[in-house]
Amino acid sequence: DVKVTQSSRYLVKRTGEKVFLECVQDMDHENMFWYRQDPGLGLRLIYFSYDVKMKEKGDIPEGYSVSREKKERFSLILESASTNQTSMYLCASSDQRDTQYFGPGTRLTVL
């Protein structure tokens, strides 16, 4: 079975802090994605990556950056957290037929 893990299930940070969200997949997938999920808005793509050290902006990249130093690991970085970044963050990796497999999510609260 594909396994995607995320470093934290719940996280509470203060405004202005730098926040790192880590995601690891164990299926040797090349493609990885970061989404945020908000009620009534579904999933919105923040960034994605198709190879090591490669990144592409999604629909809502502002205020975020990413890092992919190794194939299995894709990190989302909030350079200076703000209250409007309070959300559920979901990481996914996909196989070559575009089926995405999701981690359990990180619920981030920014105070």
Added chain:
Amino acid sequence: AQSVAQPEDQVNVAEGNPLTVKCTYSVSGNPYLFWYVQYPNRGLQFLLKYITGDNLVKGSYGFEAEFNKSQTSFHLKKPSALVSDSALYFCAVRDRAGGYNKLIFGAGTRLAVHP
């Protein structure tokens, strides 16, 4: 641009009755369509997908979906609902803009199955 719409925020159904969760799509070219389910405080789980072939696609947990090209729909169905099917359901379509394959998700439909 590719898009999907889930016209119902919530669907209520009695246990044992058939259920339908609706999804319509707008794509250029042939659509790749997906359904995912999200249980409380969990990530999304893949249920099924349509790429080509039979219009009726069978997936996990007894779910199936019917691809209808003329109505541009991909409704999720189950013949007999269980209380444990209560969850948030997302429809998605593959988007190839910019040469990269991504999924575009609908806003989600909350399914409530009552005993």
